[in-house]
Amino acid sequence: DPYADDPIRHRALNVNSQRPFNAEPPPELLTENYITPNPIFFTRNHLPVPNLDPDTYRLHVVGGPGGHSLSLSLDDLYKFPKHEITVTLQCAGNRRSEMTQVKEVKGLEWRTGAISTARWAGARLCDVLAQAGHQLCETEAHVCFEGLDSDPSGTTYGASIPLARAMDPEAEVLLAYEMNGQPLPRDHGFPVRVVVPGVVGARHVKWLGRVSVEPEESYSHWQRRDYKGFSPSVDWDTVDFDSAPSIQELPVQSAITEPQDGETVESGEVTIKGYAWSGGGRAVIRVDVSLDGGLTWQTAELYGEEQRPRKAWAWRLWQLQALVPAGQKELNIVCKAVDDSYNVQPDTVAPIWNLRGVLSNAWHRVHVHVAS
Ligand code: MTE
Ligand code: MO
Known part of the structure; x- marks a missing residue:
């Protein structure tokens, strides 16, 4: 059982699927605190939770043209200026169950709780990319992220964001190692995850293993064949995933x-x-x-x-x-x-x-x- 090593979870969570683990806090707990306590923060996993050793953990960073590669330990990441911000994370599928009432859809039956808020702290992605010798030149480029969670065939979770957002210090994209003053819980990406303020949850890659500057968006399933919006008349026979942009910023x-x-x-x-x-x-x-x-x-x-x-x-x-x-x-x-x-x-x-x-x-x- 690839899920045998998953962490223990809080009993108050409403579970949408056990393997992989997907759960949301009940509504009355969700808005009890402005900052969502870590144990009831909604969890959206596509794969088993990896069990990573913080002592041997390395983040591989590959700068774009003119840049070079870095292999960063946790201690190396701690040396970058520590940046702390409050960010709400929302899954693209939040409130999907209301769509199901109109007509069947493919996906987990999230109610109103696939959203939570935490104080995140870590290194700014722009500082790390600058150390990899990256300078903003290619405005059309993307920063691709790979998780260390994988399925039995070795496919890992991945996603990307535009380079312009990654390099903008005002966009405050983080390689986060703390959540509400604690090391990240295993379900939320221990030891390092991406936090992309204002952007759909799917791009906040957990258990981050690799960051690279690429000319194209991530080739991951979750970037190219999922997390896109279509007209109500598009069905599974007619859908052309290449025709729609990947969801980045979310609507009100x-x-x-x-x-x-x-x-x-x-x-x-x-x-x-x-x-x-x-x-x-x-x-x-x-x-x-x-x-x-x-x-x-x-x-x-x-x-x-x-x-x-x-x-x-x-x-x-x-x-x-x-x-x-x-x-x-x-x-x-x-x-x-x-x-x-x-x-x-x-x-x-x-x-x-x-x-x-x-x-x-x-x-x-x-x-x-x-x-x-
Ligand atoms: N990162 C990895 N490595 N694997 C995943 O399955 N799920 C994504 C994103 N990052 C995922 C991931 C999705 S779809 C969402 S909504 C958020 O993580 C959920 O983050 P959370 O579980 O900390 O709430
Ligand atoms: Mo999501």
Whole structure:
């Protein structure tokens, strides 16, 4: 059993698949803390978790034209300036289960919890690439990452990001060795993973073994044959993966974590909670909440860390204390967020449905009963 050596996991997680391990925190725990505690941070593994020895670990770095190769131990990585930032990581498949309700899709049935937030610390990728003699010259190049997790045939997890993002010090791409002040947990990439702020989870390669500057995107399955969006009319017979770009930055997202669908709430006043986030460093400027299915709206209160313009890498949590209209027997609670480019979430799922069930960011809807 290639999974026999996987780590022990927290009991509170809702497990979507055991081998490979995929799990999300229940909604009420997800927004209990602004920073997600490591043991309940969502986990998305495609392969068995490798068991790496920090003493013999080496990261191979291959600079582009004019550059050279480096083989870095953990101690070598610690010598680069240590950079620490709060970053929200979201899987492209977050909220996929809502797409399944429209029409069947291929993928794990994530609910609203394939998203979490941590303080990450490590070396900046641009500093490491500079030491490999790399200078930004080829604007069309890519930085490819390879994980040390592999299937029985030896295929490893891989992904890439554009070189321009990797070399931009303001983009703060990290080779992270700490998560919330601790060494990375095994499930989250021990000893080193990539953190690409504002970019889809799939590019945050865990158990990082190799970084290289290449003229083309990664040839990995997960870069070229997955994690792409298509029109609702494209099916598995007609899909042409080469016709769509790989997902990088993600669209604006929000969800309700309390109350939950089907719950009964007290009459009088109801407290509604959730999260909101947008990709590419775009800040959340507003979260609108409706109790009547979207006819009328109130503005939620945002809390958590202040967001920096163009570098809003982490989510805001939000809350609304609302009066339950007298005599109301049920509520159709809806939330939608607006980012600082005034991007909004689509109102329904059907027009954004796609065969892989990615980029599911329609208004989040929760139906509750009111106690009489
Ligand atoms: N890196 C490796 N090596 N193997 C993986 O399976 N999964 C990716 C990414 N990095 C993956 C990986 C995906 S799809 C996501 S969403 C994030 O890791 C999840 O990171 P987490 O498990 O720390 O939440
Ligand atoms: Mo993912």
